[in-house]
Amino acid sequence: MTRFLRTVIGHAMALSAGLVLVSGVHAEMSRLEDGDLASVSGQGGIYLSGDVSINELGGPVQNSYFGSCSDTAKKCGARLAYQLKENGGWMVLDDIRGKFSFEGLTLKVRDIDSGFGGDGELFNRDVLEIGLPNIVRFDSVEFKVATSSTARPTDPGFQQTDIFSIQMQGDVMLEGNLLVFPTGSP
């Protein structure tokens, strides 16, 4: 499978998980003691740790708008623009930069047929378990929310209004497990 396919499937999973969470019905978060896993069949999965940075030194585009982070006259972050109305303006997340670190994100398929105060036996299904890392560290994460007349900042007639900026620094506690499973008609 190409990286593109894997990426899209990964996005699909994230989207699926996101939508399930939005429904507020089909996903649960609860901390499990490690000992609970002793009764779980189908052990497997992976444990991920590491850090991810976006445009720490700048991006690959060098033009009148984008440049190196050492060039204060230009923006070195990434940019996302999307258009909600045909021939309308563009919503923009601009100058996206920062670094995330985490330790102990787990991913596995789990069969729940016991526990959870007796609810597990009634549930009796397989789920995708995303074990959340205890801490996600944000290091100089920032972006701007803006509106723009064009998709690219180098397009003719480009105008942009920066509405507000967001900066994040510090630790976010994420404990427990995210259980994702399908419901309804596929």
Add this chain to the structure above:
Amino acid sequence: MTNREIRFMQSVFAYGVLVAWLPMAQAEMQSLAESDMAAISGQGGITMEMDLGVTADSISYFDDGNGIYLENFRIGSASTPGGEAHHVIKLDIDEDASLNLDYLVEDRRIEFGDIRLAGAPGVSMGGIFFDHSVEGGLKISPGGALGGNGFTFDSAFTMTGGRLGYRTNGNEVFLDDITLDVEALGVTLDVSGGAVLLEAPSVVGSYSVGAIRYSNNPLNHGNSNDVTTGQLLASYGSLSGDFDLSSHTEIRAGGRDGVQGLRVDNQTTINSANFIYRDDGNALALLGITGSYVINDLRLDITQDWQGRNALGFTLGSLSGDININRIEMGGNGKSIGQLNVSFLFEDHVFNGRSYTNAVYLQGGGHQDAGTQGLRLATEWSLSQADLSYTDNGNGVVFSGLQSWGHGDVTINVTRAGNIGTTEFFDGIRIGFDDLEAGYRMNGLRVGDEDAPLQGGTELLLAMGVYPAYDFKVDGHITLGAGGASGEGLTINSDIQIRDGHAALISAPYDEGTGEIPQKGLWASDLNYDIHVRDMTVDVTDDGFAVIKGEAWSTMDIGNLRIGDKDSGGSFGRFVVQNYEKGSSMTIVPGGAGNLCVGGSGADAIACGASGGRWEMRGDEGITIKMKQVFAKAVSDTRKNAFTWETNRELGGDGQPVNDTGMKVVLNDIYTGDGGDIDGDGIDDNTFGIQTDLSVDVYQTRVVKKSDGPDSAGVVGNRGDEIIMDASTAAGYRYVASPTSADIDSRPLGFAVQARAQFKELSINNVDLVHPVGGAQTAIYGAKLQNFDIRANLTATPIQ
């Protein structure tokens, strides 16, 4: 087998060995009885010179009444059509009655123009030719390993100017400029227990193949240069290597079917071997190969396959072995990916309720549109157990419990580009799949060695594009053309259709120690996958292994993305991923991340530590993959990048969801770009694509406990404690709050990935919501992502 039959077989075999080492001397030599030779001493010897030309319309072999015909048999000159091959043979008899033969054969071709099976009119397997000059000696002494009734052979020869080719329908592929040196001393031949025993304590040699050439000109036949243009024929590359083997072989009468046929049992030890493939001088080298294998109960019959088609059948009882490759080098810098070991056992096994065996039934014909000549292999395989071990700078990971099975037809033709009937052919060796049903699965990972506890984590292979488990039906072809991006190499054209597939994205073990169970996982089920590749070149370059795609498009239609069981697990719905790339490339470079700072910055350990990072020295082995994926703008409904998720489908009469009856969200026409018309030709440029560098090492990783108390193995620790491997404990590890330096050296192994992905522009033309009755409504009229540079240092460890 009666004593008379055994004596006859012994004589035939000795005669056959003599003929093999002294090709075609039998036309002039009279056989000598042993008693005659015993009485001869002090002879000056005999020298024979001859120019040999032999032709035969057909040589037939019958097994239980079924025949195979080797047609248009010829021995003669390799360089002069209709000419003769020159032979010089010196025969001498020593005082111990041993027979000495010195021989010189020049410019000889042995050829079968065609191979046919009785009962299969109109089709054939194609022709084989073998050109060579050979000089050597053979000594045959009385007495084998078991006593005076056998023989002992000492042989050494050098073959030069060799050519071995396969030809179908006027197109041919051949090994050109073969040189082979072999010394086999003390080879014994005996008969015991109804079997011919062949003991080869030492077979040592080396070889080289100057080029592997392809011709689509029917006028060429074993020519290095095209006879029409004078140009050197395109080459797949060259080969060289050496070997030191010892073996024990038993040959018996009697096949799998009927009373006639042949049975072969063999044990071979690879004391040492090296294999090198070169592409324009750049090497892909498998060095320090050692191991052994055992062939048990291999039978040869002229018989029928499971569809009643006449065939030359090879059926196998079992094949087991253990092969180790000490270094895998690529490119010009002599760097190694690491060490590879594979142990395997092919034997009958039941997969998914169906029994599989190991058999190949050779038939004539190949692909039905390619012409009358070709090979069709009705094939079934059953790999019941294999372990694949990869070691990077002494750190080992075992992909444990690999199983594979398959059943169906594989066709082989040498083809030339063009359309015949409804089939498009390309220049090269066409490997076709005709209703082939196949699959594989892995049980889990073992870290360290094969005795370590079974763990999850096979999904880490997804980073390399390999599913942990996959079963499917497949039709289509892969055609391997000669010549790469420049000079030697491969050019691949392929059309593959996968049906009714199940691909695991995450998988649990199929055997947790108490017998096989249905494998749980996250499955791309009810999978139909069409994949097309045009002009993809594969080369070994100075950097490593380079793949450049000309044009590639595919549609991956996942009928149900299921969790749990692959057939009955809950479904997230249908996902369709369409892919269209032009000018994408990938390079595999030996060596991983090397020395790096994780979690900080700095060019050495001190600077890294000062920045709060951790300095890691991951060694000189490992793998780095450099990818460039250029997603092209849509040119049709089948050649575009798009993603569709469909749910709430109506159920059909069989209770299964019917595609295109539900609600969909569609991300349509996704493509990369350089951010505008940089070169001013009026068209937005698209050359940068998404560029991704992945450096992968097997390395020690920090794994912390996520909650207080005992874990699944009953090992007690507190939240935040590190796992430290400790063979002296029952579980093989313990938890440590503050690891010492010695503890840190015993951190668990996992995959360490240094990654960087960057793109200038990625666009989505529109995002639609589609109602089965109301049609499509556009939710987003375009999205554009620009100037992304994402870097990551990740460690992935199997969960215990």
